[in-house]
Amino acid sequence: xxxxxxxxxxxxxxxxxxxxxxxxxxxxxxxxxxxxxxxxxxxxxxxxxxxxxxxxxxxxxxxxxxxxxxxxxxxxxxxxxxxxxxxxxxxxxxxxxxxxxxxxxxxxxxxxxxxxxxxxxxxxxxxxxxxxxxxxxxxxxxxxxxxxxxxxxxxxxxxxxxxxxxxxxxxxxxxxxxxxxxxxxxxxxxxxxxxxxxxxxxxxxxxxxxxxxxxxxxxxxxxxxxxxxxxxxxxxxxxxxxxxxxxxxxxxxxxxxxxxxxx
Numbered sequence: 001x002x003x004x005x006x007x008x009x010x011x012x013x014x015x016x017x018x019x020x021x022x023x024x025x026x027x028x029x030x031x032x033x034x035x036x037x038x039x040x041x042x043x044x045x046x047x048x049x050x051x052x053x054x055x056x057x058x059x060x061x062x063x064x065x066x067x068x069x070x071x072x073x074x075x076x077x078x079x080x081x082x083x084x085x086x087x088x089x090x091x092x093x094x095x096x097x098x099x100x101x102x103x104x105x106x107x108x109x110x111x112x113x114x115x116x117x118x119x120x121x122x123x124x125x126x127x128x129x130x131x132x133x134x135x136x137x138x139x140x141x142x143x144x145x146x147x148x149x150x151x152x153x154x155x156x157x158x159x160x161x162x163x164x165x166x167x168x169x170x171x172x173x174x175x176x177x178x179x180x181x182x183x184x185x186x187x188x189x190x191x192x193x194x195x196x197x198x199x200x201x202x203x204x205x206x207x208x209x210x211x212x213x214x215x216x217x218x219x220x221x222x223x224x225x226x227x228x229x230x231x232x233x234x235x236x237x238x239x240x241x242x243x244x245x246x247x248x249x250x251x252x253x254x255x256x257x258x259x260x261x262x263x
Contacts (some may be wrong), residue, residue, distance in 0.1 A: 001034040002068040003044065003060040004104070009157055012053035014117050016041035022154035022166070023053050024180055027116060028079075029102030031071050033061065035129050045165040048169070051180045059124045061116055077106040077113075077128040080138075080173050081160050086094045089119040097122075098143065098157040127173055135174040135261050136201035138184045144171040146232040163216050167203060170218065171260070174201075178260060182216035189260035195223055195238055202259050204237060206252035215252050217242065219250050 005026045013020040016038060020198045026032065026046065036043035037053070045052045047068070063071075075230055079101040087094045089112060093255025105128055106254035114121050127138075143166065145158070155171055164182040173180045178185050194199070197221040206215040217227030217237070224236040229251065236243040242252040 001037060001041075001060075002031065002063050002065055002078070003034060003042075004031040004063050004067075004115055005029060005059075006118065007059060008101075010055055012044070012046075012055055012154070013207070014052040014053060016043070018056070019089060020183070023150075024051050024154050025156045027101045027156060028057070028097045029076070029104050031068055031104075032062065033068065033165055046180075048172075049180045052153045063116055067116075070071060071104055071241075074097040075128075075175075077101060077103045077126040078173055078175075079122070079124065080127045080142065081124040085120060086120045086122045089121055098159070099145065100156065100172050124261065125253075126152045127175065132175070135176060136199060138174040139170045139201040139218060139261075140220060140226070142173045143226045143232075146170075146228075147234070149228070149232045151228050151230050151232075157221055161228055161232065166226075166228045166232060167216050167218060173259075175197070176239050176261065183213040185216055185260075186213045186256065189258035192259060195219070198257060199261075201261055202257060203253050204257045206241060208253075211255075213255060215250075219257070 005028055012024045012028040014023050024213045025044055031047045032044040034042045035045050040057050041054050042057050043054050082099045084097050086097055105114040112121050112215045146220040149158045150160050153162055155161040168178055200221055202221055204217050205213050208214045217225040219225055224234055226234055241250050241254040244251045
């Protein structure tokens with residue numbers, strides 16, 4: 001069975017129960033495969049990043065395998081507005097969507113997109129077929145829109161987002177697909193050694209005492225980093241790590257830096 005989200009966001013949990021922690025979220029228009037189907041819960045695998053977890057059976061909007069394959073193989077536009085209101089065509093259903101939402105079967109001429117058999121009208125900005133040369137500026141400009149958004153474990157929205165959720169969504173809006181977790185993202189791209197070599201949009205990764213990658217942020221200009229820690233904030237970065245400009249102390253130990261954006 002295959003499904004798609006027709007909601008602003010769907011919580012994905014580590015276990016099939018309401019009290020289980022949220023490990024990620026499915027945004028509007030993102031599709032998935034159901035790999036286990038129980039009476040009240042479904043274990044799903046995200047098409048976008050391969051992430052797995054449990055969602056409530058009631059929120060699954062089914063699609064055909066043919067539609068699943070089409071959406072997986074055909075790039076779809078993404079909403080770049082931090083928030084937007086969409087309206088179901090020929091219906092009074094209005095609801096809020098967030099940046100990073102996917103807009104399947106988008107028609108720029110009609111300002112509509114379609115999820116399963118339902119069409120929606122949208123006004124605002126969507127990202128489609130832009131040059132990779134714009135990626136760095138788009139990543140930074142998008143990340144700044146999340147400034148002060150609260151930290152939320154497993155979050156991928158402006159209402160709550162974690163560190164790797166911020167990097168994944170900003171890269172998604174720039175048209176670059178990266179994995180969900182910081183440890184997975186750290187395995188991509190080209191390594192470089194000095195902060196002074198960094199370009200806006202490069203990623204910095206940080207580890208704990210056990211050497212595990214536990215944090216990621218987006219390097220900006222002039223040794224600044226945009227990251228989600230308590231909230232999305234801007235701090236200083238140097239060879240030692242992140243220096244919190246409010247508390248005047250180092251909060252994260254630098255492990256490595258990667259360039260994921262094609263030159």
